[in-house]
Amino acid sequence: MLNEIIKKITEEYSVLSNETIDKWKENIKVLEFKKGTQLVKEEKFTNKLYFIYKGSAKAYHLKDGKIITDWFAFNNEFICAITGYFLKEPSEHCIELTENSIILEFEREKLTELSNKFHDFERFSRKIITKIMLQLQKRVVYLQFSTANERYHFLLKEYPKIELHIPLGDIASYIGITQETLSRIRAKK
Amino acid sequence: MLNEIIKKITEEYSVLSNETIDKWKENIKVLEFKKGTQLVKEEKFTNKLYFIYKGSAKAYHLKDGKIITDWFAFNNEFICAITGYFLKEPSEHCIELTENSIILEFEREKLTELSNKFHDFERFSRKIITKIMLQLQKRVVYLQFSTANERYHFLLKEYPKIELHIPLGDIASYIGITQETLSRIRAKK
């Protein structure tokens, strides 16, 4: 199974030599958890990057006691507690599985080591980060100046089946509106 | 001058070998332009990355005929028309100098070539993108759920002197509010 996943990932991002893949494989953990499992808890240091093989996860943080959803990941997507992982600060973000999932877990230090050792892995890392960066860029554009209705339809275009996996409140939070507003938007079309 | 700039950049992001630096230098253009110069015009393909040595620039796009500011860059920061540069699509974004500036210009294809050839340059590229990604991440957080007032003070914390360089309307647009609202916020403290 791992070989198959790696094939898929490298096809999407960039090709790796067999040597690099072999070294990489030594450090990959394949894990299976139930819905609701917390992969990262708030205020903990985290050095893990996750890849959702099957299932889904969300990252969120708390503001004034309310849950704010930061990120979703579905099949074949990466997720991490972004400030915790990249800035090596205690994480403001939690990561929680939103369905029973099979995931891959990578350790930052191992990935850094691989990036230092293998040029192709460094490129691979850059591609992954570039994709995350572009996703964030898109979100900024629609968060900056669009109505609740536009945000919702933009999200649906990106993730047409999101409502099958994620509760309404989390979706609303992700696009920066309340769940009541989202419910009303949905009601009228 | 170029040597000094390169020293500064590599210190901030990651160290490069002399060989890499030499090859890189062959492809760097140092340019000087007046305030108001458009580095990237809308709907054009763009393959340039810019570095502001002295001065400032903004990226913006139009929505319903209104200018929406996407990005600012000041001394020692990078800027590009992000979707145009990374996705190789015609750019939705324009880049305009907001002051008389001295800038460096890099070409995507040359940078790609350097990244392919030199492992250290690949790492350097990754670091630059990572920084952009983290900036975007911060913006998402405050655009998602905060008041006009919070956004303004967050921005001031990041760029304390921004008001000396950038007109109020552009600042307001960057944080997703109207300039009238920003003016009122400023009036009351």
Add this chain to the structure above:
DNA sequence: AGCCGAATTTGATTTATATCAAAAGTTTTG
């Protein structure tokens, strides 16, 4: 220096969305 156009402020009004509250549906689970 003083004029003109641009940028900013101030005022009145409207509007989208938040908030608070309660009812109706859905899952989960013992």
Add this chain to the structure above:
DNA sequence: CAAAACTTTTGATATAAATCAAATTCGGCT
């Protein structure tokens, strides 16, 4: 399979910020 515990919907009201409009201030230019 019923009770409990969430989730979603619906309703009434409040509010932050947008919009529209005009007045004022600022800053570059001859």
